[in-house]
């Protein structure tokens with residue numbers, strides 16, 4: 478099929494295609510080097526237009542097409558996600574010490590959340606919208622795990638997180654388990670959202686402890702969502718509110734072009 482593109486494109490075709498290939502092959506799980514090479518050789522502007530249903534004429538239409546590519550990649554990763562497949566776990570002797578800190582600001586600006594006044598808000602498609610205190614959360618059955626955290630900035634580290642299995646928590650509050658998204662708002666203005674199958678994955682933990690101690694401020698006191706099946710930026714620290722929804726909530730980095738699914 479021949480797709481007609483305007484004669485004079487106001488865009489840099491090579492740069493657009495490079496960006497598209499990167500977005501399609503964001504994770505090694507879905508696309509290995511061979512497939513990436515194939516894409517690099519075979520993806521054309523016409524192909525990109527066809528794939529996305531966008532006519533590529535200017536910066537805005539290119540951005541729309543690239544965003545659609547990224548969302549298609551989310552769908553593919555969602556289909557490939559195996560809810561029963563476990564991420565590797567490690568012996569405690571392999572824990573990275575000290576564990577690295579990371580946030581969109583420096584360590585001197587870490588948010589201090591006050592324990593006594595803290596309440597976790599749970600809203601959206603849930604039956605029980607009461608606000609949770611920390612003692613209430615600590616009274617629920619706890620699990621812990623030693624897993625690897627992978628940050629897209631180029632580092633990874635092994636740590637031990639403990640807390641409430643997030644699937645149990647969602648069932649406990651009567652969440653609509655068929656909803657598409659679970660969103661998170663954090664005390665530092667960070668926000669992110671995840672797919673329901675990952676929320677229900679057995680290794681997804683509403684973590685209250687790090688290395689057997691209450692989560693220190695820099696690692697996200699009073700709680701973070703720890704998912705060894707997802708990249709670092711999908712793991713929100715300092716969670717203030719959790720909501721279940723069918724409306725795409727995006728995220729702090731996701732809205733700036735990071736892949737939304739963010740599987741590792």
Ligand SMILES: Nc1nc2c(c(=O)[nH]1)N[C@H]1C(S)=C(S)[C@@H](COP(=O)(O)O)O[C@H]1N2
Nearest residue numbers: 577578579580581628663667709710712714
């Ligand atoms: N609230 C909040 N959560 C966040 C971030 C942030 O800036 N604020 N950064 C994310 C990123 S990019 C990484 S790599 C991890 C870092 O977690 P750590 O400090 O425990 O290593 O937190 C993630 N969750």
Ligand SMILES: [Mo]
Nearest residue numbers: 628629709710
């Ligand atoms: Mo990260």
